[in-house]
Amino acid sequence: MATAPPSTYSAVTLNINGEKHTLTVDHRTTLLDALRERLDMTGTKKGCDQGQCGACTVLLDKRRAVACLQLAVAAEGREITTIEGVAEGDQLHAVQQAFLDLDGYQCGYCTPGQICSAVAVIEEHAAGWPSAVTDDVRPEAGPPPLTPDEIRERMSGNLCRCGAYVSIVQAVARAAEADAAARADRAEQGTEHEGAAA
Ligand code: FES
Ligand code: FES
Numbered sequence: 001m002a003t004a005p006p007s008t009y010s011a012v013t014l015n016i017n018g019e020k021h022t023l024t025v026d027h028r029t030t031l032l033d034a035l036r037e038r039l040d041m042t043g044t045k046k047g048c049d050q051g052q053c054g055a056c057t058v059l060l061d062k063r064r065a066v067a068c069l070q071l072a073v074a075a076e077g078r079e080i081t082t083i084e085g086v087a088e089g090d091q092l093h094a095v096q097q098a099f100l101d102l103d104g105y106q107c108g109y110c111t112p113g114q115i116c117s118a119v120a121v122i123e124e125h126a127a128g129w130p131s132a133v134t135d136d137v138r139p140e141a142g143p144p145p146l147t148p149d150e151i152r153e154r155m156s157g158n159l160c161r162c163g164a165y166v167s168i169v170q171a172v173a174r175a176a177e178a179d180a181a182a183r184a185d186r187a188e189q190g191t192e193h194e195g196a197a198a
Helices: 031-038 094-101 111-126 148-154 165-188 192-197
Strands: 009-016 019-026 057-060 063-066 079-081
Touching: 009 031, 019 031, 057 111, 063 111, 094 111, 094 165, 111 148, 111 165, 148 165
Parallel strands: 009 079
Antiparallel strands: 009 019, 057 063, 057 079
16 A cells, blocks of 8 residues: 655644744745735735745844745744734834834835834844944944944845835834933833843
């Protein structure tokens, strides 16, 4: 009797925005398709489906990732944050608020990816990560000023077919300022370390 071919399906448990979702997926299912087609989480957008446009950007363990190039089975055990999980309840994230206040979008299709990316950009910058346009990359130089050039470079993986780049850069700059002020407040109150570890 011929042996059955190995199954190409597995049950995975995905930790998305703090909630666990268990589903059975074909091993070839991308995280993007699992989110959109299986879990009805359509905030994460599909643009190119080949890692070129950034529309599907989510956070994996707080780092940016394009969900169209991640297999859902490989995302098990990771902390996945999508645009649906960026706000704190009814309180918009500073990046979301800045995009609203400064019209950082036109049609809005790229916006969830832009916002997820910007959230991580601000964290990366605050942690002192240089970018390809940072002049002085010595650790002792500290984080470079988050100039428009720095923002453009750090956000360059997120394309906007409407060309809303001018206001996107302004929105990221404003959110970064708000984040820096909040960090300074926490440092003054001696809670920055606890906040960073949380
Ligand atoms: S849809 Fe994933 S990068 Fe374009
Ligand atoms: S706002 Fe339309 S694609 Fe960016």
